[in-house]
Amino acid sequence: MDRDPSFYTERTIASWDEAAPIHRQINSDLVAKVASPAFNALEPDFDTLVSEFDLQGKSVVQVCCNNGKDLLSIGKKGAGRCLGIDGSRLFIEQARELASAAGHPQMEFACCDIYQLPERYRGSFDFAVITVGVLNWMPDLCRFIQICASLLKPGGRLLMEEIHPVLNMYEEGEPSHIAQSYFDRRPYRDDGGLDYFTGRKYQARENYYFQHTLSDILTAAISTDLALCSFRELGKNVGNYCADLERTECVPPMAFVASWQKSS
Template sequence: MSTSGTTPSAPEGWREDNQAMWDERVPVHVGGEFYDLDGFRARPDVLRDFEKDEVGDVTGKTLLHLQCHIGTDTLSWAHRGAARVVGLDFSVPAVEAARSLAADLGHGPERAAFVTGDVYDAARLVPEPSYDIVYTGLGALCWLPDIRRWARTAASLVAPGGFLYLAEFHPITDALDDATGSRVVRDYFARDAQVWEEPGTYADQNAATVHNRSVQWQHTLGDVVSALAGAGLRIEFLHEHDVSLFPRFENFEVQGDYHRFPAGHPRIPLIYSLRATKG
């Protein structure tokens, strides 16, 4: 049986460890090639094709980006016509970097605002009570122990007639072997916190870092969908994609802007996306 509905464990100090880890990595991300902020300033749009298609035209709309990091995705939505974007992140250096990047692009706080704070406290921290679009990008949910609390918070910020859009790495990938993605080697339904000690960062694996302890959680697809439905949103669609943004498995090949299994390898979902509406 699954463990759906249970509250995962959260080891003492998890929030402080995660924040210290992310704070330290912001300068690496700002100055490195992975985010290529000079290139972003020249062409401020890093959104994935399926996100653009599934979110649709944002012209004249308000958008809230939860767990925005340094704001590149947030500001991409502004570039695509959103009337006002707001980003929230718990890392002070990340928010400072996002504000600086917005200023470089000529966006004042009335067009692009960034707020520091815990995502669970977003409803009392962001400047408006609701938004046409609440957006959460890839690699965000694994940092949150309580997916139902997150869903209630996110849903409360969606304006009537608006929607939440989520794109996230598919949880099935965490159950498979790292070499080929062909064998189940981990418990898909595991709810215990996963504690990691890893130097460097996905943006620069060789970066010298000190704060290397992080705590993460796995949330099944069923848990995420059920949490959003339980928070009063109507699931409009759930799509699964056979591409990834990084070499999740050792046998991946680069194909265009994405990483994929080699030709002939059985495919599995690597990313999922969903849209959930209110009212």
């Protein structure tokens, strides 16, 4: 990486702000849906992982929470203090609106670049949660995982569902196909927009994403005080990227769910 990480994160966050009104319009039914006590936006495999833990009254932080729908789902399972952190001011506004509509106005949301996270949140949470579509925005993966671990109390858990790094090798198409090296570490610049719901391209502000290998992810966690507790690879479309691959004969690893525990 030839530039300071903030060069990338500032531009990426601005492109998420630009995408926020588009996502809001596409998901306009969410405001009504979150009002249901049964609302649960968690992808089923991540829901299963979350269900293995007793969340009652526990404090939960979601890093890069976007519009907060996943955190809200966890709040509805009985969690106590819930904090969502995201760099996009406009997505944080949507998260506050959804929390109110859901009858959880006490949920907290903080708008900041995760690399600039204020000290006051450190060591406060029983659970830290990361759901699909976060790691690829991080120019410095080790520091990112360190920050996530620092949010946890001793013995706290990091729960993650992410796109599998192997999927980063693929380009969308009919069929989706391998187009780049698994080990390509160059920042990837994109200005085709962030409408991953309909796949529509628009002339957008530039954003930058990064490929991290599975060993990058696992060693980033080892280098903090996080011990791997579970790890499961999935041949399922969880991020609406190269979705056709889950129906092919030779299904690649497409996602994973994992949990870590911080030392006590």
